[in-house]
Ligand code: KG4
């Protein structure tokens with residue numbers, strides 16, 4: 001089954017062709033990073049206009065690179081939410097147009113589910129697919145969620161952030177340090193040159209009647225970094241950006257790894273899937289592997305390009321949706337569910 005998928009939830013315009021939910025035939029990502037970096041973050045209206053301009057050529061390139069024509073495509077998929085409403089609508093409208101004109105089924109997919117399913121894409125032929133039950137840690141610009149999955153399509157939230165998302169904290173600290181946007185890759189790079197222990201920041205530990213044991217908080221850490229920078233400025237003391245990056249990054253990673261491994265212990269899972277832009281972080285991957293292997297837990301993560309927003313992961317999620325519905329529904333019912341022209345963008349879509 002060949003799926004053509006479209007992703008436009010934020011500031012990457014992407015289209016991909018994926019075979020059987022596993023084999024990537026093409027995955028084109030056109031980033032608007034340079035435009036938004038002028039403003040220090042994503043400007044939704046500009047993002048919508050860029051998607052309008054870029055999506056059609058990106059889809060055509062995805063078809064060409066996969067050596068596929070629309071006639072070879074069996075089904076379509078598009079991100080429905082969560083995300084920015086304007087950008088989502090551009091992708092959704094385009095996908096509905098294709099579905100109608102080519103008479104192809106279209107499934108709306110959830111962005112977080114897609115990030116998790118990036119781990120099901122084949123990167124190494126000998127690697128087996130992830131096995132349930134498992135935990136997924138989704139860490140992106142908008143999410144920091146620990147999710148328990150008993151099976152395909154079954155999501156139980158065990159922990160989430162009560163304030164900033166992990167990626168958001170990276171982006172805000174990066175801005176305070178005068179580094180670029182997005183902040184994660186810059187901090188990741190500079191932290192490698194930092195001196196261990198030179199600058200330390202506190203970790204938030206939450207466990208009270210309002211917050212679950214596996215919830216996160218990153219805004220206190222962000223404030224601690226801003227206060228440190230202000231203090232240095234007032235005392236005219238020099239700031240080592242490398243040391244600040246390392247101290248900040250270590251605190252984020254410690255919180256993410258500790259809560260996820262505690263949740264893994266409680267649920268007795270043997271696999272953890274990392275997902276979302278922050279899971280591209282090299283130190284996060286290393287620390288997870290090391291601490292999880294002591295507990296006999298396998299940690300997986302997609303290659304860095306598949307951690308950040310891309311359409312191949314949407315196709316991977318959609319394959320599972322089609323598999324499930326093809327088993328449960330036949331003929332007219334399947335047609336009714338997958339040829340809906342009244343699909344709308346849902347900026348706060350829940351899983
Ligand atoms: O998943 P994603 O591409 O978009 C959202 O759905 O939000 O994630 C983007 C986030 C940004 O906050 C970015 O700073 C962060 O992922 N990020 C990283 C790294 N690469 C991207 N954070 C830490 N280390 C990285 N190497």
Ligand code: ZN
Nearest residue numbers: 140277308309
């Ligand atoms: Zn994302």
